[in-house]
Amino acid sequence: MAKDRPVIPVAEPLLDGRELEYVTDCVQSGWISSLGKYVRDFEENFAAYCGVQFGVATFNGTVALHLLMASLNLGPGDEVIMPSLTYVATANAVQYTGATPIFVDSERETWNIDPTAVVEAINPRTKAIIAVHLYGHPADMDPLQAVANEYQVVLIEDAAEAHGARYKGRRVGGLSDAAIFSFYGNKIITTGEGGVIVTNNRAWAERAFFLENQGRYADNPYWHSEVAYNYRMTNIQAAIGLAQLERIEEMITIRRRNAAHYSRRLADLPGLSLPPNMAWAENVYWMYSVLVEDEFGLERDEVRTRLWAAGIETRPFFYPVHALPMYNTGQSLPVAEELGRRGINLPSGATLTPEQIDLVCDTLASLTA
């Protein structure tokens, strides 16, 4: 029987720390817009968590990316290389500036941008490379950094989906010239809607702060010398974010424990490929994702339909962006296309119980029987 509401959702926020206390403080004190102590605290603490100096909070992850692209001064004629297999926001943020997103293929082993494909795409118009840490697993940053150094282009991380993930022991967000995160309600930590830029580059951080404040000069607030934005995070968002940040290690532990449970149960099921977990990586499993291979005997969408009938919500992988109508480049990027066709995000949130994971695994097993 089809259900209107899933019994097991893909992800729900866990908000039982000090969120209510901090939000109540905002309401009682009247500091509900973007001025207020929580925004600065959240920026500083989140940047420190990533091991970098500066944080600029925004009202979502998409505008964090746009603001970063604008702060890098990108415009028409510039190119930015990115994986095609990403959320559409990565491409849109570049497009907003008038620069051109250039899509490359992914690696089958990591599901992330293929550094050899980046080398093939790079040219004198390239200004930046964006590595996306897809579904919580870090991209292979060293080869990307080597290419960025050789061609003198900026390396950016889109870490929207990978708070706290590590590459060779170091946290994402501090592995490149600048990074962004999203704090949407289903993310590892959330502010409802929210985002942040983190960087060690003071000039970019100051520029981002200036541009997200409508191009405001502190000593002459209504004199504007360029068209800018209001992209600020509110104090209420940051209050939730600060309470979430206090528990980020717990949130990650829950997701990694759930992933280990899934992997134990699904390892022997024929026709399912489990998420990447490279020796050099600590996957935080924002999503626990599997690929439905031919041997499974059912198409990915049929698997999703049958899971839904059992009350289990899932998400398909992203369509590779090069195939979407507004970008439609006519490229063939076989790995991204195959991953996009085969991938399913299973229920992955921090509120998931062991019994629910067992139900998902039992249901998957029953489909192959």
Ligand SMILES: Cc1ncc(COP(=O)(O)O)c(C=O)c1O
């Ligand atoms: C890879 C990636 N980049 C950017 C974003 C944009 O973040 P937001 O939804 O907060 O605008 C997301 C959002 O989920 C994402 O997954």
